[in-house]
Amino acid sequence: EISSYHPGTLESSKTSGLSSSSYELSQYMNGSDVLDSDMQPVLSSDGGESVRQTAAPLKYSVPHAVVSFGPVGQLIRVTPALSAQEKSSRLEIHSLELILSETQEQRELRNFPGPLTREDLHKVDAIDFAHQKAGVCMRDGQLADRSSAALLWNLLILLCRQNGVSQIVGSDIAELLMQDSHSDGSWKPDVPTLIDFDEHPAAEAPPAGGDDLLTGDPSSSGAERPERALQSYTQLLLAGRKKEALESAMSSGLWGHALFLASKMGSRSYITVLNRFTSQLVANDPLQTLFQLLSGRIPAASACCGNEKWGDWRPHLAVMLSNETGSGAVQQKAILTMGDSLASRGLTHAAHVCYLTAAASFGLFPQKAERLVLLGSSHSIIKSNNYYL
Structure with a gap:
């Protein structure tokens, strides 16, 4: 005693x-x-x-x-x-x-090469450990979102190789996001889009007569062939009928001519053409996300990602990271909103990828409103199968 x-x-x-x-x-x-x-x-x-x-x-x-x-x-x-x-x-x-000497957790602690601030810890050891954990995530049949869990580890590997977040540009992370983006069929839209993520796309046949030059969809019954459409557009301009020429260009799919002409006719005409142009894209097309972001708005994909109808969230994050906008605050808010949307659907690993790329700060465990506390784990709901990083 x-x-x-x-x-x-x-x-x-x-x-x-x-x-x-x-x-x-x-x-x-x-x-x-x-x-x-x-x-x-x-x-x-x-x-x-x-x-x-x-x-x-x-x-x-x-x-x-x-x-x-x-x-x-x-x-x-x-x-x-x-x-x-x-x-x-x-x-x-x-x-x-x-x-705990005979438990699985204790064996993992013995293999952990950290803490990462240790002077004798080599970068190669940390990267090798992260590679092993990414492989474990992909082999875990009980993990709901295995690909996102492995992606989070791969993002940490990229950070180690580049010596921190400040040394990484958005295109580096976008390339990581799009690796094997739909090897599991997670992002295959049912309708055509303007972006093909295949590494070796097949040769495409030219659009049939009367098809839209932008999307490849069949044009409306009143649409003309490109040569005749351009001739009609030119004749209207020669007659000084700019508004009719603008409408003719949009109806015929001559979006380059329409956008240039509208830019010289005032902001109202230009916005009208832009809206008509983007309305032809499907809602879950990453180009929609980019155009909305470049317009200074929070993309609709940021609030809807994680839903099966919207498909994979990674192309949307990749297109936002690869294209810097004039307002960094809007871009950061859009990515944080996407992370919040994914977190609300229980996709913790995917949400943490968004938070890291948006440079979100880490918070304290008792503060449930914080986005990041422990990577790979939701501090508001602790589960036994979380992969803590």
Whole structure:
């Protein structure tokens, strides 16, 4: 037995800022303190002192053990005295390494090359460890979003190779995002888009007569062939009928001519042509995301990613990272919004990729509103199968 306390010690810890567990234990261990503060005598009618009674009930009816974690991997247990004759409490100090020596978690801790600030830690060791963890994520059948978990580790590998976030440009991360982007079929839109992410695209046949030159979709019944459409557009301009020529160019799919002419006719005409142009793209096309971002707006994909109808979120993040806008605040807010949308759908790893690329700051665990606390884990909902980084 080790007696580490004497009357009044733990009562003073209440005011000195020590743990509440120690203070709770003092209710049973320091009888003199408790009696002085909580026990008051009751006088009988004849002036004699009667049985004492408590002014306020104790938190616990019987003494109980208090367990706490020490700062160097220790488990500390204090068993209070169970009778009035016992003057001291039992203090036990255990090593967590010995207790958990045969567990999977302890074996992973032994293989962990950190902390990353250690002077003798080589970059190659950290990268090799991250490669192993990415492979473990891809082989884990119980992990809901294996590809995003592996992507988060691969992003850390990129950070290690480039010596930090400040040395990485958006195109570097975009290239990482688009590696094997739809090897699992996660992003194959049902309608044609303007971006082909295949490394070796097949040769495409020229659009049939009357097809839209932009999207390849069949034109409306009143549309003309490109040569005739251009001739009609030119004749309208020769006659000084600019508004009719602009409408003819848009209807015929001559968007280059339409955009140039509209830019000389005023901002209202230009915005009208832009809206007509973008409306022909499907909602989940990454070009829609880019055009909305370049217009100074938060793209719709930022709030809708993670939904099956929108497909893979990675092309949208890649196109935002690869194309810098005049307002860095809008770009950062768009990426953070995408991360929040993914987090709300339970895609924690994907959300953390967005937060890291947007340079979100890390917060504290008790503050549930913080976006980042521990990579790979949601601090608002702790689960046993989280891959903490």
